[in-house]
Amino acid sequence: MxxxxxxxxxxxxxxxxxxxxxxxxxxxxxxxxxxxxxxxSTVNETYKMGFYAQKGRTAIEKVMEEESEEGLKVEWASSTKELKKMVENKDVSAGFSVTFSKEGKPNARLYVSSETPKEIKEAGEIFGREFAYSLTGNQLPIDVKEEIIGTDMVGKxxxxxxxxxxxxxxxxxxxxxxxxxxxxxxxxxxxxxxxxxxxxxxxxxxxxxxxxxxxxxxxxxxxxxxxxxxxxxxxxxxxxxxxxxxxxxxxxxxxxxxxxxxxxxxxxxxxxxxxxxxxxxxxxxxxxxxxxxxxxxxxxxxxxxxxxxxxxxxxxxxxxxxxxxxxxxxxxxxxxxxxxxxxxxxxxx
Amino acid sequence: MEKVINAENISYTYKKGVKAVDNISFHIGKSEVLGFLGPNGAGKSTTLKMLIGFLNSQTGKIDILGKNMAHNTDEIQAEIGVCFEEKNLYEDMSAIENLKFHASLYGIKRPDVNAILKKVDLDKRGKDKVASYSKGMRQRLMVARSLVNKPKILFLDEPTDGLDPVSAKAIRKVIREEKERGASVFLTTHDMLEADKLSDRVAFIDKGKIAAIDTPDNLKHEYGKRTLKIRYQENGQVKEEELSLEAKDIGKRIEEIRSQYKLHDMHTEEATLEDIFIQVTGRGLE
Structure with missing residues (x-):
């Protein structure tokens, strides 16, 4: 030894x-x-969501103030085009638009980028539904523009x-x-x-x-x-x-x-x-x-x-x-x- | 005489079929220096490797210090010292560190490294890294390393090959001192003159077989022709004549030359080990 x-x-x-x-x-x-x-040493868990409402923006802002959603920050876009750009540039995690047809029928749409994880898409849907409901008083069908099955990156x-x-x-x-x-x-x-x-x-x-x-x-x-x-x-x-x-x-x-x-x-x-x-x-x-x-x-x-x-x-x-x-x-x-x-x-x- | 090495009918054939050592037997006595002489590829290194426990003889047996090498390798290795032909020192360590490390492998805690280094005239450079040493200094350090455990048998593989005269002299001095201390020495060398000076006996090995083994004097007596060389002046020119010491009429011829010519000089000349090696094996050492 x-x-x-x-x-x-x-x-x-x-x-x-x-x-x-x-x-x-x-x-x-x-x-x-x-x-x-x-x-x-920490993870930024604030969820940034883009929003465009053809009309009724004040109602959503009012809901936000009342609910004061923790960890949620809304960025407003002036048009659908601008909203898409914000999603593309990753300025926001998801974009939600509410537009109205000539007949006044509301149309909700969720925009996510190709790299957006599933959880963000789901969170976007939830937030979107809530705001759209407060805006129109109806449950709206959410049209997901793009769905990506990705790995867990949020909430982690x-x-x-x-x-x-x-x-x-x-x-x-x-x-x-x-x-x-x-x-x-x-x-x-x-x-x-x-x-x-x-x-x-x-x-x-x-x-x-x-x-x-x-x-x-x-x-x-x-x-x-x-x-x-x-x-x-x-x-x-x-x-x-x-x-x-x-x-x-x-x-x-x-x-x-x-x-x-x-x-x-x-x-x-x-x-x-x-x-x-x-x-x-x-x-x-x-x-x-x-x-x-x-x-x-x-x-x-x-x-x-x-x-x-x-x-x-x-x-x-x-x-x-x-x-x-x-x-x-x-x-x-x-x-x-x-x-x-x-x-x-x-x-x- | 006490036999410290006794090799009987040992052989070794490499995997490629090369028979390096072919059924040889020899012994070395206590305090004896055996010169093992032979050209490259003769089987010297293979024999050495079997004697130090690196290779197992495929036939016969090797007893070292009364113990069988095949069954007591570690025990025997504790009693021997080996100086390899290839340099194998830790170059990024000093001479003292090399010796201390080597001594620790024998369980020696406080070796007198300065005394060992003094034997090879390296005591003043002991703290220097081996990388800064000359070839001769490295070889002297290798010899010094083989002495750390005060071995009973010293194996030296071409210890003075290609060395400067100062280093070669230092190594020869160590061999004589070790012999005086009571150690036996197995010395492989190309240098016939060195073998003649240092060895009590020499063995000529060629093509894996021992061609002759005896004291240098006996070999010279048995195989060498002893002659008398006479130089004398005849008509202003120096002439030379060689006479065999065994010739019956040598006295008569010397008297003739002495009476007829002016004698210049005369001396006896005996065969060198190299002459005898050539005579015995039919070829030179190179």
Missing amino acids: NRMLSIVKKDIKQMFSNRFIAAITFLAIFAYALIYHLMP QVPLRNDMRMMFLVVVFMVEFFALADLLAREIEQNTVFAILVTPVNKFEFLASKTITGVSLALFESLLAAAFLNILTLDILLPLLVLLAMGAFLATSIAFIVGALSKNAVSVIAWGTVFMMVLIIPAMVVLFPGLASPAVKAIPTFQLVTALDGVINNGLALSEFSAEIAYLAFANVVFFAIGFLSFRRRLAV
């Missing part, structure tokens, strides 16, 4: 004596924290900066696997591994010590990032530790695979980039839910991000994500076995 700890100590010292690795590791964490703290209490924290944590793991893969490839390239293996240290101890280095560093760095990103709280500490440890283990496994495939620092960057590009996609899913295709869901970082998002942003229990954790654990075992065995082959004399 002491021999393994000696290797771990040497590795950590060596990793941080590499100024590039040290810089991207810690500067990146500080950069994430800075971005996080500069972004707005999680600010964007909080969603981005999942991405930052995954990036911390990516940086860590680059650092460890570089260290592994250098041991082979510079033949230093053989200077170690000719001592009483055997191959298993050598690989185990590299695993300890990788997992402990990745876990430490992700916890440091979590602290800077306001995630590290006592109430979610245990589930967070479990998930970050699984992420750290995944990063270490990938590092073994990249280290086994690479001959030098250049090939570490080349192979590492390939893996990083695949593993980073699921981290984007929290920001862009439309990315969650079946193929993306098969990438292990998807399970990690989903569980982290649930625990950190939605306050859910770890047990809610037992399927994700089981999948991630299975992926960890498979990747580690591949990485461990393939790197072991590189140690052959």
Whole structure:
């Protein structure tokens, strides 16, 4: 055990004596924290609705004053054309017009843009009906101009900066696997591994010590990032530790695979980039839910991000994500076995 | 004599079918230096790898310090020191850090690194990063590293290959000191002169087989032809004549030359190890 700890100590010292690795590791964490703290911490939930009434605007304004709808702000348009423009320019979330035919028959119409989420359309319908009723005294058929089935973007209490924290944590793991893969490839390239293996240290101890280095560093760095990103709280500490440890283990496994495939620092960057590009996609899913295709869901970082998002942003229990954790654990075992065995082959004399 | 290494009928054939070592046997005694000589591809490195536990002999057995290598690799590796031919130091660490790390792998907590570095004349550069070292300094540090655990057997793979005279001299000094300390040395080298000076015995390896193994003197005696070279002046010109020391009429011929001509000089000449290697294997070391 002491021999393994000696290797771990040497590795950590060596990793941080590499100024590039040290810089991207810690500067990146500080950069994430800075971005996080500069972004707005609240979500603007005020619903802005455009309105055009051919006649009876005063009646609607009166209703608004009486009802004083919280979270609703009405912008008036002077014509249907102007109302459409306001919707198109996203000045308002939806537009509602009430016009009258020559016979005096009222006609209500709701305008939404192609990017307007379903909830806004529904809210627009409700507000529109209410105002039209107060204006004409009748229930009016609402003609929805365009209906888009989109993802939930409204009423969501999680600010964007909080969603981005999942991405930052995954990036911390990516940086860590680059650092460890570089260290592994250098041991082979510079033949230093053989200077170690000719001592009483055997191959298993050598690989185990590299695993300890990788997992402990990745876990430490992700916890440091979590602290800077306001995630590290006592109430979610245990589930967070479990998930970050699984992420750290995944990063270490990938590092073994990249280290086994690479001959030098250049090939570490080349192979590492390939893996990083695949593993980073699921981290984007929290920001862009439309990315969650079946193929993306098969990438292990998807399970990690989903569980982290649930625990950190939605306050859910770890047990809610037992399927994700089981999948991630299975992926960890498979990747580690591949990485461990393939790197072991590189140690052959 | 106590045998610290005893290799019996060891062989190794690589996966591509190349038979690198073919059923060889030899031993090394305590405090003995065995020079292992042979051209590139002769099987020196493969033999070394089997002796240090990197490869398993496919036939026979290797006993080191009375223990079987195949079953006691870790235990044996704790008692040996190895200096590889390829440079394998941590260049981003200082010499002291390299030695301390290596010592920690043997469980040595406080190695006397300055004393070790002094042995190879690197004590004044101990805090410098290895990346700033010359080739000779790196090689000396590699030799120093192989000494951190006070090994009972030292394996040196081409330790002076391509080195400047100062570094080569420092390494030869270490080999003599280690021998005096009681360590045995397995030395692979191309340098026949070095092997002749340092080795108690030398083994010639060629095409995976040991062609000859004995003390340098015995090999010279057995295979070399000892001659007497005489130079004398005849009609103002220096002439040279080579006489075999084994020739029956050598005394008569010397007397003839001495009485008829002015003797310039005369000296005996013995075969070098390189001459003997060529004679034994039928080819040179290159």
